[in-house]
Amino acid sequence: MPTTLPTTASPAPWRNALVGLLIALSLLAGLGLRQPNPADEPRFVLAARSMVESGQWLLPHRGSELYAEKPPVFMWLQAGAYQLTHDWTTAFLLPSLLAALAVLWLVRDLGRRLWHPRIGDLAALAVFSTLQFGLMAKRAHIDMVLLAMTTLSLWGLLRHLLLGPHWRAWWLGAFAAGVGTVTKGVGFLPLLVLLPWALHARLHGRAWPASRGDGWRWAATLPMFIAGTAVWLLPLALALWRSDDPSLQAYAREILLRQTATRYTAAWHHVQPAWYYLRVIALLWLPGSLLLPALFPGWWRRLRRGDARQWLLLGWSVLVLLFFSVSPGKRELYILPILPAACLAAAPLLAGLLRRPWPRRLLLGYVVFLAVAALVVAFGPWLPRDALRRDLDAGVVQQLKFGLIALGIGLGVIAAWARTRRAALGVVLATVVLWSVYGLVFAPALDASSSAAGLMQRVGQRIGPDAQLGMVAWREQNLLQADRPVTEFGFKADWATQWAKAGPWVAEQPTRRWLFVLREALPACVDRAQVVAIGQSNRNQWLLVPGTAWHAGCHATQEGTTAGADDNDD
Template identity: 60%
Template sequence: MPEARLSRQHWHLLACVAIVLALLAGIGMRQPSPPDEPRFVLAARAMVDSGQWLLPHRGGDLYAEKPPVFMWMQAASHQLLGNWNLAFLLPSLLAALLTLWLCWDLGRRLWNRRVAWWSMLALASCLQFGLMAKRAQIDMVLVGLTTLAMWGLLRHLLEAPNRRAVLVAGFAAGLGTVTKGVGFLPLLVLLPWALWRWRMQGDDGHAGRGRALWLLVPGFLLGAAVWLAPLGLALLHSPDPSLQAYARELLFKQTGTRYANAWHHVKPAWYYLQVMATLWLPGCLLLPALLPAWWRRLKRLDGRYWLLLGWAVLVLVFFSASPGKREVYIFPMLPLLCVAAAPVLPGLLRRTGPRWLLLAYVGVLAAAALYVSVQLLGGSPWAHAQLDRRGMPDSLLPLLGGWLLGFGVLLVAALVWLRQRRVGALVVVCACLLWNVYGWGLMPALDPYSSASALMQRVGQRIGPDAQLGLVAWREQNLLQADRPVTEFGFKRPWDEQWQQAGPWLQQAPETRWLLVLDQAMSPCVDAAQVVDIGSSNRNRWQLVPGRAWHAGCQAHLAPDAASDDEQD
C-alpha cells in the first residue's frame, strides 16, 4: 500500500507539473490580440510612459468602461519584467495558478487530499479555464479573486470559525468589484448558507460564525479602496469636468445600466446553457450523471453542496436575468463546480457510460484535428478561403497543418495507450497537449495577423520612416502596433467628426502625412485614385490616404449612422 500511495503521489505531481507547463507554453511568443487585449495593454503602456496611473487612457481619450486595476497589474508586470509580450499575460497566468491551488486546497479541507487532486485536475481539463488562462482578459483575474473570496467564506462557514479567512474573503470581493463590477458575487453564498442553517435548525456545531461575518464589511471596503480611495481624492481635489464624467460613466452606466439595460451582447435567457455545452467541455458531458448525485447529497443536507451548488445557481440566475450576456460572465462558477464534482468523479469514472462519453470527446477532438490538418496541408479551397477571410498568407497552411497533425497523432496515441481504463488521465493529457499546441504553435503562427503587427509593418514600409501617420475609424491594435507616434482623432467619436479634424491635419503637410482608414469609413472628400489598399487585418479592410488625396474645402459628409462601434467585454 505505501508503494501504491507513493506512485499515486508521483502521478499527481507529474500531472501538476504538466498543467503548469501547458499554461506557460508560448508565453512571450505573441502580442496582444483582439477583442480585449490591445485596449488593456494600450492603457497599461500609457500608465508606464506617462507616470499617471490613476486614470486609464485609450489613445487621447479616457477609457471609462473598466476600472484600471487589471491595467495596473499589467503595468506593474512590465515594470518587473521589462517586456510587454511577457507582462501582458502574467496577471492571467498567476490568477490561473492561484485558482488551481485554491480548488486543490478547498477539496483538501472540505474532503481529503484525493478529492483535492480531482478538483484541480477537473478544472484544468475544462476548455474555458485553459483558454482564459492564456488570454490577457480581466476575467481570469476576476475568477482568481472570486475563488479566493469563496475559499475564505467556505473555510469560515464549513471548516471552522476563522476571522482571518473572513477578512481575506471580504478584501478579495472588494478588490474583485473594482477589478470588474461583479466581484461582489461571492457574498451571495450567505443566502444558501442561511437556508442550510435554517434547515439544520441553526446548529452546525460551531458558534459565532454569523457575528464574525461582519468582518466582511471592513475587508470589502479595504479591497474596494485600492481604487476608489485614490479616485475619490482626485474627484475632491480636481474640478476637471472630464474626470467627473469619467467617474459617472464608470460607476453608473458601466455597472447598473450595463446590467439592467444592456445595449450590446443581448442574448436569450437560455444562452448560458449553450456556453456550458461547449466551453465547459469535457466536464459538461458528465452533468447528466452529476446532477442526480448532487441532488442526493443536497437531500442529505450536506452543507458543502448546499453552499457550492447554491452559490453557483444564484450566479447563473443573476447573469441570466440581464439581457446582456457573454460567455465569460458565468466563468466564476466553473472552479467551484469542479470542487463540487470532485468527490463524485472517481465513482462516475468507474461507470461505462461516463467513460465512453469522455473517450468520445477525445476521439472527436483527435478526428477534427486530423481532418483540418489534412485540409490545410492539402491546400483545399476551404483552407484557402479561411485564411483569405482573415488576410493571412497561404504560407501558413503547412505550418498550421503540421501542428494540428502532430496534435491529432499524439491524441490518437494517447487514446490507444490509456483507453477506457484511464480515461481521467486521458482527458488531462488531452488538455495539456491542446494548450501546448496552442501556445507553442498556433498562436505564434497567427500572431502577426491577429495582432495587426503585419498590417502596421506594411503601413510603415509603404509610407517610409519620415512620414507622419494618422488614424481614422481605428482599432486599438492599430495604435498599439504602430511603429511611430500616431495622431488619432478620437476612438468613440463618430467617423464624420474624426474626418472633420483629419482632413485639415492632412492639408497642413500633404507631402508627409498619411491616414490609415477603415474602408467603411472612407470620406467622399478623398481622391479614390490615390488611395492605397494596404490589406486586411482582423476581418477589416484598411486603406492608406496620402495627404495629396484630400480635397481641400470639401464639405461632403458620411452617413449619419457611421460611428465607431466599440465592442466591450
C-alpha cells in the same frame, strides 16, 4: 466539471508533481510568442502602456481618450508585469497565467480541506480540463484575474462557514470580494454564499460558526469588503475631491453608473435569451458537461442528506447562474466564476462515477473526437478557405496544418494509450497537449494577422521612416502596433467628426503626412487615385491616404463609428 483520475487512491507524489508540472508548462506555453489580439487585449495593453509611459496610473487612456469601460486594476497588473519583465509580449499575458495557476491551487487546497487530499486533486484537474478555463487562461482578459479573486473569496468564506470559525479566512474572503468588485463589477458575488448557508441552517438546524461576543467580528465584514474596493475607489475619490475637471467627473459617472448598474439592467449589446448559459455549459464546459446527467442524482442525494458542503457550493452556483441569466446582456465568460465551485461539488462523485464503463467511454470518445477533428480540418477544404478569407500567406497555412496534424497525432496516441481504463487521465493529458500546441504553434502562426502587426509593418514600410501617421476610424490594435507616434482624432467620435479634425491636420504638411483609414470611412471627395489599399486585418480593409489626396472643403458625410461597446470589438 470535467473529469480526472478515476481512482480514490492517492497517486505517488512524483506523479502528482509531474502532472502539476505538465499543467503549468501547458498554460505557460507560448508566453512571449504573440502580440495582443482583438477584441479586448489591445485596449488593455494600450491603457497599461500609457500608464507606464506617462506615470499616470489612476485613469486609463485609450489613445487620447479616457477609457471608462473597465476599472484599471487589471491594467495595473499588466503595467506592473512590464516593470518586472520590460517586455510587453510577456507582460500582457502574465497576470492571466498567474491567476490561472492561483485558481488551480485554491481549488485543490479547498477540496483537500473540505473532503480529502485526493478530492482536492480531482477538483483542480477538473477545472484545468474544462475548455473554457484553458481558453481564458491563454487570453489577456480581465475575467481570469476576476476568477482568481472570486475563488480566493470563496476559499476564505467557505473555510469559515464549513470548517470554522476562522475569522481571518472570513475577512480575507470579504477583502478579496472587494478587490474583485473593482477588478470587474461582479466581484461581490461570493458573498451570496450566505444565502444558501442561511437556508441550510434553517432547514437542518445547524448553528453558525460563531461564539458569544462575535458580533464585532461579523460587523467587520463590511469594512473589510470596503477596504478591498478602496484599492481603486479611494484614490479615485481623492482625485474627484481635489479636481473639478469635467472629463474626470464624466469618467466617474460612466464607469460607476452606466458601466455597472445600467450595463446589467438594460444591456445595450450581447443580448441573449434566458437559457443562453445552458448552451455555454454544454459546449464550453466540455468534457465535464458530458457527465452532468450522471452527477445530478448524486448531488440530489447529498443535498437531501443535508451535506452543507454541497448546499453551499451548488446553491451558490445556481444563484450566480440566475444572477447572470436575469440580465439581458450575456457573454459566455460571465459564468466563469461558477466553474471552480461546480468542480469542487463534482469531485467527490467523480471517483465512483468513473468506475463505470460508460462515463469512461464518453471521455475517450471526446479525446478521439478532438483528434479526428484536428486531422479533418488539416486535410479538408476549410483551412485554405479560411486562409483566403483572412488573407493568410502560404507559410502561415503550412504552420497551421503542421500544428493540426501534430495535435491530431498526439491526441490519437493518448487515446490509444489510455483506452477506456485510463480515459480520465487521457483527458488531462489531451488538455495538456491541446494548450501546448495552441500556445506554441497556432497563436504564433496567426499573430501577424490577428494582432495587425503585419499590417502596421506594411504601413511603416510604405510611408517611410520620416513620414507622420494619423488614424481615422482606427482600431486599438492598429494604434498599439504602429511603429511610430500616431496622431489620432478620437476613438468613440463618429467618422465625420474625426475627418473634420484629420483633414486640416494632414493639409498642414501634405507631403509628409498620411492617414490610415478604414475603407468604409473614406469620404467620396478624397482623390481616390492617390489612395493606397494597404491590406486586410481583422476582417477589415484598410487604406492609406496621402495628405495630397485631401483638399479643403472635403468632409465626410458618414455618421458611422468604429467604437462599439466594450468587449464588442472585431
